[in-house]
Amino acid sequence: xxxxxxxxxxxxxxYLQLMEQVKHAIETGALKPGEQLPSIRPLAEELVINPNxxxxxxxxxxxxxxxxxxxxxxxxVSDKAPTQQEAERLKAAQALVAQGIQRLRDRGITDEEIRxxxxxxxxxxYRSGGSR
Amino acid sequence: xxxxxVIETAGLWKRYDEVEALRGLDLQVPSGSIFGFLxxxxxxxxxxxxxxxxxxxxxxxxARVFGKAPSGNDGVDVRRRTAFVSDEKDLYDxxxxxxxxxFTRSFYPRWRADLEQQYLRKFDLQPGRxxxxxxxxxxxxxxxxxxxxxxxxxxxxxxxxxxxxPAMAExxxxxxxGHVAAQESTxxxxxxxxxxxxxxxxxxxxxxxxxxxxxxALDDLRGQYRRIQLVFEGxxxxxxxxxxxxxxxRRQGRVLTVLSSSGGDAVLEELRGYRPASFEVSPVSLKxxxxxxxxxxx
Numbered sequence: 001x002x003x004x005x006x007x008x009x010x011x012x013x014x015y016l017q018l019m020e021q022v023k024h025a026i027e028t029g030a031l032k033p034g035e036q037l038p039s040i041r042p043l044a045e046e047l048v049i050n051p052n053x054x055x056x057x058x059x060x061x062x063x064x065x066x067x068x069x070x071x072x073x074x075x076x077v078s079d080k081a082p083t084q085q086e087a088e089r090l091k092a093a094q095a096l097v098a099q100g101i102q103r104l105r106d107r108g109i110t111d112e113e114i115r116x117x118x119x120x121x122x123x124x125x126y127r128s129g130g131s132r
Numbered sequence: 133x134x135x136x137x138v139i140e141t142a143g144l145w146k147r148y149d150e151v152e153a154l155r156g157l158d159l160q161v162p163s164g165s166i167f168g169f170l171x172x173x174x175x176x177x178x179x180x181x182x183x184x185x186x187x188x189x190x191x192x193x194x195a196r197v198f199g200k201a202p203s204g205n206d207g208v209d210v211r212r213r214t215a216f217v218s219d220e221k222d223l224y225d226x227x228x229x230x231x232x233x234x235f236t237r238s239f240y241p242r243w244r245a246d247l248e249q250q251y252l253r254k255f256d257l258q259p260g261r262x263x264x265x266x267x268x269x270x271x272x273x274x275x276x277x278x279x280x281x282x283x284x285x286x287x288x289x290x291x292x293x294x295x296x297x298p299a300m301a302e303x304x305x306x307x308x309x310g311h312v313a314a315q316e317s318t319x320x321x322x323x324x325x326x327x328x329x330x331x332x333x334x335x336x337x338x339x340x341x342x343x344x345x346x347x348x349a350l351d352d353l354r355g356q357y358r359r360i361q362l363v364f365e366g367x368x369x370x371x372x373x374x375x376x377x378x379x380x381x382r383r384q385g386r387v388l389t390v391l392s393s394s395g396g397d398a399v400l401e402e403l404r405g406y407r408p409a410s411f412e413v414s415p416v417s418l419k420x421x422x423x424x425x426x427x428x429x430x
Contacts, residue, residue, distance in 0.1 A: 008327060008330035008331040009326075009327055009330055009417045009418070009419070010415070010417070011354055011357075011414070011415025011416055011417050012354070012415060013350075013351040013354050013355065014331075014351075015351065040313060041310065041313035041314060044309050044310070044313050045306055045309055045310045045313065048302055048305050048306045048309055048331060048332065049309065049331060049332060050166050050309065050312070050332050050333065050334045051309065051312055051313035052164070052165070052166075052312075052334045053334060056351075116412050116414050117412065119413075119414060119415070120411075120412045120413050120414070123396070123413055
């Protein structure tokens, strides 16, 4: 399975990191609609994280329509999950991000600073004009 | 006191002669959780564990485990349902691994022989070895096996990974995670390894000088704590931040840093009027929360 160990000290909740990984795997085609995800216990053991955290990530993914939880059978990638088409869209977006980041680097802004700026932007911190 | 909490204390005090080890400790450990119990040395962690196991009687206040008072008549029942691994990993040095297991097994009717075989293999413990020849890591594994096989509903562990190399520490964490997933049990463990607490715990409490200073679901705490850094054109203004949840304000030249436990919005709203040139908000690790919450020695 393609899920990696989350970074527990990043300040980002582990269940969110897991959700992102599953979505990313679907977008890149590593996980296809209808395919089964690992069940909670082996995944918790493999990643050495709390089983409740895995369960929470799965519940949230189900809530978002990304996966389906079938009683007793496990978790499956939803047929409605974003697929290759979505992947193309994201690939284009990725190129935009790459361009933007390159321009910031050219101005001497470090990767760590870029990361913080993007997080602040996403958190809506600058929404009413952070600068000045 | 509810079934939702395996452990619950309210206003717990414990005085030893001149020392007040616990000063009104409140603790709530949800059933089925992996609960990280944090504090500096001398904060009262071991005293709390002793009270919860009925090895010390509280001076004042209440402690309940499975809804029962551990120091009262029900203490036997509490200890029957609770497995404890001490920091010292208490074992009998004159026994072999097999003898230690057989000896322990004889006390517990709910002993899980299937798990015993499973963990012997997994931990690579050789039954014929003498305990006094075991390394610290192997002693920990044996103590862990004895606790995991008892069929206990609550596992209490005092510093389970102290003195272990990272690979062995990870193996112990994996055993705990696997145990909680497979059996319906609760894990309560004290640790100084904040990274491993962040990795496997879903709830935590930080105690300091016998009182709880931070507690809750780890994801909630991660969502609430933010560091807000504001940069000004000139020197940062000398101001008091009134926004609720403000923990600390630090001025360093043109930079003002605020640690908040209620997100960043209220602080930014309050400080916008001082016209910072820029600001940014970043998440905070458990280590930062810990260091901000416990007082340093005066």
